[in-house]
Amino acid sequence: MSPAEKSLLEVDALTIRARAADADAAPLVNALSFSLERGARLGLIGESGSGKSLTSLAVTGLLPSSLSAGGSITLDGVQVVGADDKTLRPLRGPVASIVFQEPLTALDPLMRIGKQLAEPIRRHQGLRGAALADAVRASLAEVALPDLDRIVRAYPHEISGGQRQRVAIAIALASRPALLIADEPTTALDVTVQAEVLRLLDRLVAEREMALLFISHDLAVVSSLVDEVVVLSAGVAVERGPVARVLSAPQHEYTARLVASARALDDALELS
Numbered sequence: 001m002s003p004a005e006k007s008l009l010e011v012d013a014l015t016i017r018a019r020a021a022d023a024d025a026a027p028l029v030n031a032l033s034f035s036l037e038r039g040a041r042l043g044l045i046g047e048s049g050s051g052k053s054l055t056s057l058a059v060t061g062l063l064p065s066s067l068s069a070g071g072s073i074t075l076d077g078v079q080v081v082g083a084d085d086k087t088l089r090p091l092r093g094p095v096a097s098i099v100f101q102e103p104l105t106a107l108d109p110l111m112r113i114g115k116q117l118a119e120p121i122r123r124h125q126g127l128r129g130a131a132l133a134d135a136v137r138a139s140l141a142e143v144a145l146p147d148l149d150r151i152v153r154a155y156p157h158e159i160s161g162g163q164r165q166r167v168a169i170a171i172a173l174a175s176r177p178a179l180l181i182a183d184e185p186t187t188a189l190d191v192t193v194q195a196e197v198l199r200l201l202d203r204l205v206a207e208r209e210m211a212l213l214f215i216s217h218d219l220a221v222v223s224s225l226v227d228e229v230v231v232l233s234a235g236v237a238v239e240r241g242p243v244a245r246v247l248s249a250p251q252h253e254y255t256a257r258l259v260a261s262a263r264a265l266d267d268a269l270e271l272s
């Protein structure tokens with residue numbers, strides 16, 4: 001099969017261990033397999049510590065050196081597990097981009113927003129001068145940021161958390177990725193801002209026909225954005241399937257608990 005016919009992302013028996021751990025300790029991620037076609041949307045859900053973030057880091061070859069990965073991950077047909085930086089660099093950005101939970105991790109506190117966005121646009125789209133300045137403003141407008149004159153000149157601490165996450169999304173999209181990995185992208189935001197950022201992500205993913213790997217502990221959030229889910233518990237995929245089926249008729253006791261606690265939270269919010 002040629003790379004063009006392969007899945008965009010293919011994770012096969014991914015196992016992640018701490019290098020310093022005892023040989024008999026359970027892996028942090030254990031024999032995880034899933035795949036994502038171009039334009040498809042998959043949610044990876046589970047409680048804190050279930051291995052979601054490690055999986056998203058492994059997909060882009062960003063695992064810390066204290067951890068080791070086994071199994072196979074291919075992105076656009078290229079093997080990521082064990083790959084060197086030279087192999088990974090062309091994949092990061094044009095093939096897969098990540099939006100993290102905390103936008104400040106993606107932003108340089110000492111650089112104006114316009115300049116931070118100009119850098120990836122110049123690198124990936126080859127624009128210069130006035131065309132680059134126009135593209136910076138267009139990409140800020142695309143993530144629905146108001147008052148562009150101010151935002152372009154602002155430093156990250158001079159804009160709100162929701163605005164910072166919109167800028168981080170614009171930076172992630174500057175390379176025109178085929179796959180967007182969103183790792184708890186709204187968890188650090190308050191509830192009304194969360195809903196706006198989720199709607200924005202939903203629109204952008206649809207307009208650009210991107211694939212989406214959406215990572216969250218929050219079932220309500222996941223269900224509004226993805227078609228299929230994989231449920232992770234202690235590093236093991238315990239359930240997978242169409243999101244509506246998993247929510248309405250969970251097969252595994254862990255999934256049932258996640259669904260029940262999401263419902264209890266919903267009820268509590270309605271009463272408050």
Ligand SMILES: Nc1ncnc2c1ncn2[C@@H]1O[C@H](COP(=O)(O)OP(=O)(O)OP(=O)(O)O)[C@@H](O)[C@H]1O
Pocket residue numbers: 018028046047048049050051052053054055064066067217
């Ligand atoms: N560098 C590391 N060395 C050793 N163990 C680690 C390291 N990073 C993460 N872990 C452990 O791996 C497990 C999975 O972590 P991971 O960050 O993937 O969880 P998560 O599901 O994303 O949770 P959260 O939503 O809280 O981020 C956790 O038990 C965590 O303590």
